[in-house]
Each structure stands twice: as structure tokens, then as C-alpha cells.
Amino acid sequence: MPSNPDDSPPLIGGPLVAVEVPEVVVSRLPQYVRILSQLLDDGVEVTNSQHLGEKLQVTPAQIRKDLSYFGRFGKQGRGYRVRHLLTELKQILGLDSEWNVAVVGVGRLGNAILNYPGFNPDGFHLVAAFDSNPGRVGQAVGGVSVQPMGAMADTVATRNITIAIVAVPSADTQSVIDQLVHCGVRAILNYAPINAQVPEGVWVRNIDPVLALQSMTYYLTD
Amino acid sequence: MPSNPDDSPPLIGGPLVAVEVPEVVVSRLPQYVRILSQLLDDGVEVTNSQHLGEKLQVTPAQIRKDLSYFGRFGKQGRGYRVRHLLTELKQILGLDSEWNVAVVGVGRLGNAILNYPGFNPDGFHLVAAFDSNPGRVGQAVGGVSVQPMGAMADTVATRNITIAIVAVPSADTQSVIDQLVHCGVRAILNYAPINAQVPEGVWVRNIDPVLALQSMTYYLTD
Numbered sequence: 272m273p274s275n276p277d278d279s280p281p282l283i284g285g286p287l288v289a290v291e292v293p294e295v296v297v298s299r300l301p302q303y304v305r306i307l308s309q310l311l312d313d314g315v316e317v318t319n320s321q322h323l324g325e326k327l328q329v330t331p332a333q334i335r336k337d338l339s340y341f342g343r344f345g346k347q348g349r350g351y352r353v354r355h356l357l358t359e360l361k362q363i364l365g366l367d368s369e370w371n372v373a374v375v376g377v378g379r380l381g382n383a384i385l386n387y388p389g390f391n392p393d394g395f396h397l398v399a400a401f402d403s404n405p406g407r408v409g410q411a412v413g414g415v416s417v418q419p420m421g422a423m424a425d426t427v428a429t430r431n432i433t434i435a436i437v438a439v440p441s442a443d444t445q446s447v448i449d450q451l452v453h454c455g456v457r458a459i460l461n462y463a464p465i466n467a468q469v470p471e472g473v474w475v476r477n478i479d480p481v482l483a484l485q486s487m488t489y490y491l492t493d
Numbered sequence: 494m495p496s497n498p499d500d501s502p503p504l505i506g507g508p509l510v511a512v513e514v515p516e517v518v519v520s521r522l523p524q525y526v527r528i529l530s531q532l533l534d535d536g537v538e539v540t541n542s543q544h545l546g547e548k549l550q551v552t553p554a555q556i557r558k559d560l561s562y563f564g565r566f567g568k569q570g571r572g573y574r575v576r577h578l579l580t581e582l583k584q585i586l587g588l589d590s591e592w593n594v595a596v597v598g599v600g601r602l603g604n605a606i607l608n609y610p611g612f613n614p615d616g617f618h619l620v621a622a623f624d625s626n627p628g629r630v631g632q633a634v635g636g637v638s639v640q641p642m643g644a645m646a647d648t649v650a651t652r653n654i655t656i657a658i659v660a661v662p663s664a665d666t667q668s669v670i671d672q673l674v675h676c677g678v679r680a681i682l683n684y685a686p687i688n689a690q691v692p693e694g695v696w697v698r699n700i701d702p703v704l705a706l707q708s709m710t711y712y713l714t715d
Contacts, residue, residue, distance in 0.1 A: 301707035365714035458709035485523035487680035492587035
């Protein structure tokens with residue numbers, strides 16, 4: 272098939288359809304943001320797909336393809352303007368917004384999460400915490416007062432919480448996630464080693480150190 | 494190009510080269526193992542690419558392609574024998590071995606890691622812990638006695654430690670990883686939000702809740 276001579280989208284011949292961005296590309300974008308922020312901190316104003324590829328451990332061609340989903344950021348041979356690309360990617364990812372987050376489960380892990388200073392600078396504000404253990408309710412952890420599970424619906428609504436971090440035992444995880452979804456939470460970071468089920472329109476990411484370790488042992492067996 | 498009629502590898506016409514398995518495929522294998530274990534626990538003896546694809550949220554074609562790197566596991570129309578596939582994948586991933594693991598950094602996060610019961614059943618034994626804070630040295634955390642950083646080389650060698658989990662502040666992470674690599678550690682699970690540099694032959698995986706959250710906000714902005 273001959274390529275379009277001026278490389279512009281073919282406007283004639285069919286309806287213009289928005290291209291769906293593959294999830295793997297979306298999940299790489301935050302890493303672009305982190306690397307670009309770092310470059311800017313280091314005073315680097317221009318970069319290229321070669322350099323970004325090295326940092327991300329993907330090919331330069333992959334970098335160019337990833338970014339092409341969102342328009343034309345670079346000019347052939349001139350590279351990418353770091354500040355511009357960073358601003359655009361942050362906007363695409365919704366990182367120019369502030370997000371209110373709830374933590375469910377305030378055991379050792381929930382405690383470490385609520386005390387982790389890394390969420391706030393990136394616009395994620397841990398504004399509520401829930402636990403089913405009455406002994407934990409009322410405690411202040413990382414500046415947040417732990418509430419009973421029954422307060423979830425009210426608090427999620429009044430604090431405009433769209434994201435939750437779930438740090439409860441595996442056996443309780445699915446039911447906690449169901450509750451959160453019922454309350455209107457649309458994105459869940461799950462720390463239990465289970466594949467949680469959520470309805471369409473709700474997103475889950477898993478933090479799973481065992482899976483991460485298991486993906487390295489492959490290379491250690493020789 | 495006509496396909497090889499009996500689908501066997503072309504032994505004539507060039508040297509037989511071992512196919513390198515893409516890292517993305519390797520990193521999916523532990524999820525296969527987890528799902529297959531679950532199926533076996535549920536008494537399921539046979540599965541297929543359709544079902545595995547749903548669980549993993551990839552296409553059935555991707556499942557078949559992933560598994561084809563490691564030989565022929567399924568028969569057309571008959572599906573996969575769960576127990577056999579599980580055993581093979583565990584062996585491929587080195588999960589039929591036991592791995593001794595060190596934890597560096599015993600703050601809130603290191604504490605939660607050392608107390609997490611999920612590593613042991615999967616063959617990862619947290620046998621040593623190191624911290625630069627003299628106040629923490631000598632404490633027993635999760636059944637492990639915290640050692641000073643200076644003990645690392647000896648302990649890594651004598652306890653046959655090949656894997657380390659690094660839970661120190663970002664600013665210290667690269668130098669801690671350098672030390673670990675120097676001591677002979679070959680796989681590192683890093684909890685700090687930095688892209689650590691390691692020499693060839695050493696592997697790093699990052700546990701990064703902020704990146705995971707940022708990969709979902711894309712879907713929440715509308």
C-alpha cells in the first residue's frame with residue numbers, strides 16, 4: 272500500500288476515528304514524565320528518542336511510536352523540547368489535576384503508605400483512611416484520622432475521592448474493592464496478590480513484589 | 494515466504510540460534526504461574542488461551558504466542574493441561590529453587606516488607622537485613638536480626654544471597670545498589686522512585702505506587 276505522500280491523516284474515504292491508545296503505552300507515559308522532569312531539573316532543554324530510549328530501556332523507534340499517538344512532539348533531527356513535552360504529557364495523564372485518595376487497611380503496610388512522602392508532590396493527596404479494626408479507628412496515621420468502613424460512602428462523596436489504595440489481607444480485598452466501586456471510586460491500587468475483578472470503567476493496578484521478584488529469577492537460573 | 498510444512502524448526506540453511514525471549518513476555522510469566530496455581534487450587538485441570546487471556550487481560554493469540562517461546566504446551570482444540578504447564582513455567586522461571594534475599598533499609602517500609610508473609614511460600618526467604626542507622630542494628634524485625642551495612646559483603650557471601658530488596662531513601666538508593674552489586678547480588682527490587690543504573694547481568698525491578706497511580710489517571714480525565 273502506498274503511503275500517504277504528505278503523511279497527513281486520510282480525511283477522505285471514511286469517518287475519522289479516534290485511535291485508542293494501547294494500555295502498555297499509557298502505562299509507560301508516567302515514566303516519560305518522571306524522566307523528563309529529571310532532565311529539566313538537570314537543566315536539559317532538548318532530548319531525543321535515542322536518549323529517552325536508553326533511560327526507559329526501549330528502542331528509540333518505540334519512543335517515537337509511543338509519542339506519535341498524541342500528536343507531533345518532535346521534529347526530525349531536532350529532538351524533543353523537554354519542557355513542552357513534559358507539560359503536554361502531564362496534561363494527557365491528568366497530572367495537572369489534584370487527586371484525592373483513600374487508603375483502606377491501616378496495618379503495617381497501610382501505615383507505611385500513609386507516611387510515604389512521595390504521593391503529595393505528584394498531586395495525590397491521601398485524605399482519608401478506613402479500617403475494619405475498631406482498635407485502629409480514630410488513630411491519626413500520617414496526618415489522617417482512621418475512619419470505620421461504614422463511613423466510606425459518605426467520605427468518598429464529600430471529599431471527592433476517585434482513587435483508593437487497598438492494603439487489606441487477600442481474603443478481604445475483593446469485597447473491599449466492591450465496596451469502593453459501589454461508592455464511586457474509579458481507580459484502585461491493590462497491594463494484595465490477587466487478580467481483583469472490577470466492572471468496565473474502573474481501573475486496577477497491582478503492586479506485587481513477589482511477581483516482580485519472579486520476573487527476575489528467570490535470568491538468575493543458569 | 495512459504496511456511497515450513499511440518500512446522501518444525503528449519504535445521505538446514507543457517508545456524509540454530511536460541512530465540513531470545515522478550516522481557517515483556519518474561520515479566521508476564523509469573524502472572525501465568527499465579528493464575529495456573531489458582532486454577533489448580535480450584536480443581537481445574539485443563540484451561541485454554543481464551544480463559545487465560547481473560548484472566549490476564551491480553552488476547553488469546555498473545556497467550557499462545559507467549560507460551561510458544563518455551564515449546565508446545567497445548568494441542569489445537571484441546572487446551573492446556575494446567576498442572577503440566579504450571580510445573581514447566583515454574584521451572585523456566587527458576588521457581589522450583591529457593592532464593593535467599595536481603596532487605597536493605599529497615600524503616601517503616603522495610604519493616605512492612607520483613608513482616609510480609611507472602612514471600613516465603615513462593616520460595617523467597619528474607620534471611621538478612623541491613624541498615625545504616627546504628628539504632629536499628631541488632632533489632633529483630635520479622636524474625637531477622639538487623640545488621641550494619643559493613644556486614645553486607647560477608648553475609649551475602651556466606652548466606653548465598655543473590656537477590657536484594659532495597660527500601661532506603663531515594664538519595665541513598667544508587668549507592669546501596671552499587672554496594673549490593675559489588676557484593677555479588679544480581680537481582681534488585683527497588684522501592685525508591687528512581688531509575689537505578691546497574692551493570693549488564695544485573696536486573697532491577699521497581700515498585701512504584703506513584704507511577705501505577707499515574708497510569709490510571711489518564712482514564713479518569715474526561
